[in-house]
Amino acid sequence: MQNAATAIRVQDRLALPPMKRPEIRAELDRLSLRYPFPQSEWKRLTRREWILDYAKPGRRSIGAEIGVFRGHFSECICEVLRPRKLYLVDPWTLIGPTFNWGKLDYTNNDELPTAVARDEAILRCAQFPKVDTVVVEGAFPACKDQIAEPLDWVYLDASHSYQKTLNELFALDALVAPSGTILGDDWQINPTGKHHGVFAAVQEFVRQSDWRIVAAGPAGQWALRRYTEA
Numbered sequence: 001m002q003n004a005a006t007a008i009r010v011q012d013r014l015a016l017p018p019m020k021r022p023e024i025r026a027e028l029d030r031l032s033l034r035y036p037f038p039q040s041e042w043k044r045l046t047r048r049e050w051i052l053d054y055a056k057p058g059r060r061s062i063g064a065e066i067g068v069f070r071g072h073f074s075e076c077i078c079e080v081l082r083p084r085k086l087y088l089v090d091p092w093t094l095i096g097p098t099f100n101w102g103k104l105d106y107t108n109n110d111e112l113p114t115a116v117a118r119d120e121a122i123l124r125c126a127q128f129p130k131v132d133t134v135v136v137e138g139a140f141p142a143c144k145d146q147i148a149e150p151l152d153w154v155y156l157d158a159s160h161s162y163q164k165t166l167n168e169l170f171a172l173d174a175l176v177a178p179s180g181t182i183l184g185d186d187w188q189i190n191p192t193g194k195h196h197g198v199f200a201a202v203q204e205f206v207r208q209s210d211w212r213i214v215a216a217g218p219a220g221q222w223a224l225r226r227y228t229e230a
């Protein structure tokens, strides 16, 4: 029997009924009122955008965000990169009715339904009709076969634990095009940091592969590219 963590639902492009841009904005405003997104995270969004400069291959790209939540950064990705295709990968409702991360502002004290987070992410991207958005409701890397072509870039913001992040990075090695980039969030050097596992996994990954750190800086952002001898 398939368990919830490995079950995968691939939606055939955007699964919500077509809506005009003002309707989308009104619905997003309603969701922001009903499920407030922490002010600190709103502020961090623009501080994170600098890392997307490392994902500009000079043409309309194909990329993925692994770990999407409500799609606030997916919207930044669409706005800044205008990719040709964007895979949104997250287990959402396969986790359960809510995220079950305890009493956090980020999940509105666990009141935010996973289905609402997924549909909000889809709506955020629906504001960019030229971006072909493919929604993969599944846990990465179990769902990796649903990504059908080499990726120019990936933004990794998913499990955050050391071993799972290391597994995610090795799976991405096979999915990202030779000149592609892996980007991510939550670069925490301090060993007591909640997401230090991401930093530690990246260090181990570059030790064991031909990937190298090309950027790490403000707002916990980082980027990797493959090392090639000149």
Ligand SMILES: C[S@@+](CC[C@H](N)C(=O)[O-])C[C@H]1O[C@@H](n2cnc3c(N)ncnc32)[C@H](O)[C@@H]1O
Pocket: 065, 066, 067, 068, 069, 070, 071, 072, 073, 074, 089, 090, 091, 092, 095, 138, 139, 140, 141, 157, 158, 159
């Ligand atoms: C910090 S949130 C992502 C935030 C989002 N990238 C943003 O910047 O707005 C982490 C997300 O990762 C998802 N996640 C956890 N494990 C995952 C996995 N194995 N594969 C894909 N997504 C995962 C969670 O469901 C959650 O929505």
